[in-house]
Amino acid sequence: MCIVSPVKTTKVKIPPSIAEQALVRLMRVGDRLWRNSDERFARWGLTDNHYNVLRILNGAGEPLAQVEIGRRMLSSRANVTKLIDLLEERGMVKRLACGDRRVNLVALTEEGASFLAETAAEVIGFAEETMKPLGRQEQKTLLALLNKLLGE
């Protein structure tokens, strides 16, 4: 048991701001989602960032330069190198030479594609479960607000 001497320390009165509340909540939710997500993908020995790379390649439908991958996923160039290193080691991706000898084109392999195919249902299921507290319409509203916030 912890005996607290009578200390009063509510020092600073900070005016409540809807904007700040929303911002803090947004950061907290984001933080939690990243943790959960990471936890999930750890089962496959991957980071959610690794998975993201696979999804980006699959979505693009063609090999992409590393720098382009980094651009699409808000990651530093240095980090993309390491991400690709692991994915290539696992055979999910391969680097192709191309006309410009500075760039590596990164392509999804058969193995990477089938990994995506096998895990897609589960990944989507996870998303559905996470968002379940919100109805379909609320999810749409949320998505719209976030898009507006991102300014796109």
Add this chain to the structure above:
Amino acid sequence: MCIVSPVKTTKVKIPPSIAEQALVRLMRVGDRLWRNSDERFARWGLTDNHYNVLRILNGAGEPLAQVEIGRRMLSSRANVTKLIDLLEERGMVKRLACGDRRVNLVALTEEGASFLAETAAEVIGFAEETMKPLGRQEQKTLLALLNKLLGE
């Protein structure tokens, strides 16, 4: 210029899911906010997590055990130790003994409080600016949706 041989690699058809879209957007927005926030607080030689500790202590209005701080900010005990170490070194916080000799009660100092007072306006200003793309009512909606999502 990069010559791409005619490769078709759109392998896996993944059904579009509102839930997943919203989830991904949420994570992306959260990530961006954490980055911006960290960048801001770097001016004070702090992490946003350090600032968070100060806000939590101020909000609680009484000294808190480290484990309790960790609980409120979803951070590990070990990390709280390090956060408090720095804040104490800066004189913004101090550790108090209490009845239970396992726990350190952490209290906001005068210096910590005045730091909060001095920076509050700017921090709130940052939040307002970040959330500006949304109107007041939209901010409220967003906040409500996030709360519902957190299940509180």
Add this chain to the structure above:
DNA sequence: AAGATATAATTTCCCGGTTGACAATTTACC
């Protein structure tokens, strides 16, 4: 054609945070 500038990837180093082990203490249980 030659030198300056820009771009892509990689390497190295650093930082914040987590995990796991540990010591001190408290609580639960028999």
Add this chain to the structure above:
DNA sequence: GGTAAATTGTCAACCGGGAAATTATATCTT
């Protein structure tokens, strides 16, 4: 009351990711 289990804070080791410097190549300027 006394031993086992649980709790708190700390430390050391590790890990994912970011920033800056490095190398190789391409483009621009003249």
